[in-house]
Amino acid sequence: MFDNLTERLGRVLTNLRGQGRLTEENIKDTMREVRMALLEADVALPVVRTFVDQVKAKAGGEEVMKSLTPGQTLIKIVNDELVQVMGQANESLDLSAQPPAVILMAGLQGSGKTTSVAKLSRWLQLNDKKKVMVVSCDVYRPAAIEQLQTLSREVEAEFIPSSPEQKPVDIAKDAVTRAKQAFADVLIVDTAGRLHVDEKMMGEIKALHATLNPVETLFVVDSMTGQDAANTAKAFNEALPLTGVILTKADGDARGGAALSIRQITGKPIKFIGVGEKTDALEPFYPDRIASRILGMGDVLSLVEEVTRKVDHEKAAKLATKLQKGKGFDLDDFREQMQQMNQMGGMSGLLDKLPGVGQLPDHVKNQVNDKDIGRLIAIINSMTPHERRFPAILKGSRKRRIAAGSGTQVQEVNKLLKQFAQMQKMMKKMKGGGMKKMLRGLGGKFPGMPGGGMPGGGGGGGGFPF
DSSP states (O other): HHHHHHHHHHHHHHHHHSSSSSHHHHHHHHHHHHHHHHHTTTOHHHHHHHHHHHHHHHSHHHHHHHHHHHHHHHHHHHHHHHHHTTTTTTTOOOOOSSSSEEEEEEOTTTHHHHHHHHHHHHHHHHHOOOEEEEOOOOOOOTHHHHHHHHHHHHHOOOEOOTTTTHHHHHHHHHHHHHHTTOSSSEEEEEEEOOOSOOOOHHHHHHHHEEEEEEEEEEEEEEETTTTHHHHHHHHHHHHHHOEEEEEEEEGGOOOOOHHHHHHHHHHEEEEEOOEEEEEEEEEEEHHHHHHHTTOOOOHHHHHHHHHHHSSOOHHHHHHHHHHHHHOOOHHHHHHHHHHHHHHHTTHHHHHTTTTGGGGGGGHHHHOOHHHHHHHHHHHHTTSSSSHHHOOGGGGGHHHHHHHHHHHHOHHHHHHHHHHHHHHHHTTTTHHHHHHHHHHHHTTOOOOOOOOGSSGGGGOSSSSOOO
């Protein structure tokens, strides 16, 4: 997300760094470029105008004009204004009501509502330790109810059955009764979407809102619709008292116009952002962290939180103990690390949050391919347990069998073994030196990274997710 905007703004601000002072002329030139970058990112025109005017006004101040570091000064102003446009701070869900706290989900068809119900259920259970129940009031879309049932099973939320023969309002009333009986903390209600905003849809969801009296009414919107997302959210907000927005499919949107437009056009905060198809791909929306990503400064806080949340710390501790005792690092351990990396969204997901990645050349960034990690895991899966423990026995015939079993080439098996040998060699340093020594050497040894290492050739801990 924001790839295009990050690239354009990066070029503009890099040019400014070469200037000795901020002048009216170079501020004017810079803001013309910023304006074009925002419009190309599909940010709504009123938002662009306000943004540019605010930055111009602040950049023209006497203290700023006399600054010795014009580039840094303007970057700070742009950063602060981006945060302002998106809404200052993360606004969490208000679940302080008498249980069950009802969350009503609204949105157009295809926006990702049902998947977002499952993602939010998982989030509330893992992070807030809530007992969550879900119900579908979508009696129009074929298999909508079955889809929610399947997803609820995956995220271990309790599913309340409903059927297409029932009226949505009756389903809602029954769901509240059941949630009370089951002592649920939260009830999330999925509603029907339409291909466009229409009176029938609005009438139905207004009736549901009146019946449920939800503590949160969240509008789910596809970020790839750009500024149209903000306009649709505005239409819904005029019909319903929305409390916030969930922005979906952000991983597929290189522009980011919706994220920068919604708050100012609707007055409603983006509370969560969907960053993938899996049910764990949901993040709270932090405007300051997003602004940092847009300006190519990374988002280390979110990265740390993601590692803390998704890494299996028990397995990581076992591996550390094993290495400290001098036991060998084998291909099972190597596969485990790659699987944990995939759980955190793969290398491309992690790269987005690392500072300075935006300044890397495209040909370097394009080398990061999460499919490579999947292929390496497939190769290891094609080995016998004995081969994984003792890779030295892997010779010609065994390699051909493994390549055939994993749908790869013998050259790829050789490449994996070479990468593993590098990692194994480094792991031997763990014997007496503890975790710090290992982490210092990890940069540059993980598959899937450009050139086999961390971007920019950094030596700091990069390979392992713990």
